[in-house]
């Protein structure tokens with residue numbers, strides 16, 4: 413069972429000030445989960461989580477995570493700017509970009525962030541743009557197919573990221589000749605893994621690579637970045653990850669491979685996004701229409717602009733009808749938004765309690781890769797983001813867009829002045 417962290421009474425109160433649709437985040441849940449992650453890796457002296465900003469790019473959320481000891485993982489200029497705005501700098505920032513536009517490495521270096529290179533050719537690109545820093549990281553792609561457990565796998569051989577094995581060896585040598593002194597290894601092979609085996613298995617791959625790199629290049633390896641990919645159970649009957657077991661699995665591999673190789677001081681970094689935030693965000697929307705044709709439809713005031721995952725990936729997001737948590741799910745609906753796109757459906761053939769116009773629906777697990785993936789198709793505007801603080805009060809952490817925001821990029825001319 414998935415239980416919303418807001419009640420019908422709370423939502424009725426919130427909509428007096430902030431109309432639906434809106435995203436709302438649970439500060440208490442975010443903090444407790446961040447502390448669990450820290451505890452799971454407490455065995456590693458240098459452990460640090462760099463929250464993947466792209467998952468939930470909101471400075472108020474980043475500030476909470478900063479208070480919990482997290483840095484940020486950025487991949488663009490604006491993500492770097494947001495990290496700077498909340499006072500992060502130096503090795504609290506990781507810059508894991510790819511196909512990096514000119515100027516962004518410079519910004520990352522100005523902030524003192526750690527640059528994680530995606531490709532061998534980026535060594536020269538970086539050198540020419542702003543020089544090679546003392547501490548640098550390279551992203552590894554082992555190629556082939558990567559299988560974890562219970563059928564979870566991905567196809568690194570088809571993915572655009574990272575250096576091959578030969579390239580990372582040559583890359584380290586080249587970087588050392590250009591003045592780099594401290595090295596990291598990064599890899600991201602499978603997304604949204606719901607198994608305790610992924611991180612330990614990836615860690616093994618990267619630890620073995622670290623030993624090989626040390627032998628073949630003599631480089632001083634100071635950290636291993638396991639990146640993102642630890643997932644969450646989107647389905648209500650799915651069992652989630654046990655982060656303590658994951659931390660323990662990585663520790664075992666570390667003791668077996670790193671310690672005997674004299675690499676026992678190497679720090680473990682993570683760049684989790686989804687695991688840190690997804691369960692602690694809801695998209696709250698109101699049923700505004702019902703339609704009975706060949707199927708039964710419930711039209712809501714949110715649309716794929718507010719949450720793209722169902723339209724883009726066919727992703728499942730659980731829905732709770734507030735106030736009807738215990739009612740029988742004896743109706744079958746498509747819950748749909750208002751885009752002129754037939755994939756704008758939050759749920760298809762979903763068993764739900766009878767929904768009436770005016771009912772509030774909570775769409776679960778939207779705290780990561782939710783608001784962030786929003787766009788403005790059909791001229792739809794992005795919603796507000798709210799924070800349910802630890803003391804239960806509500807804080808607006810992003811206002812809703814207005815038509816002026818939508819038209820702002822025409823401000824160089826007079827045509828739309830009246831907006």
Ligand SMILES: *Cc1c(COP(=O)(O)O)cnc(C)c1O
Pocket residue numbers: 464466467485508600603604639640641642683684685686687780
């Ligand atoms: C997207 C991304 C992450 C976060 O991924 P999650 O699946 O949200 O954990 C981390 N690192 C990099 C480089 C990414 O692109």
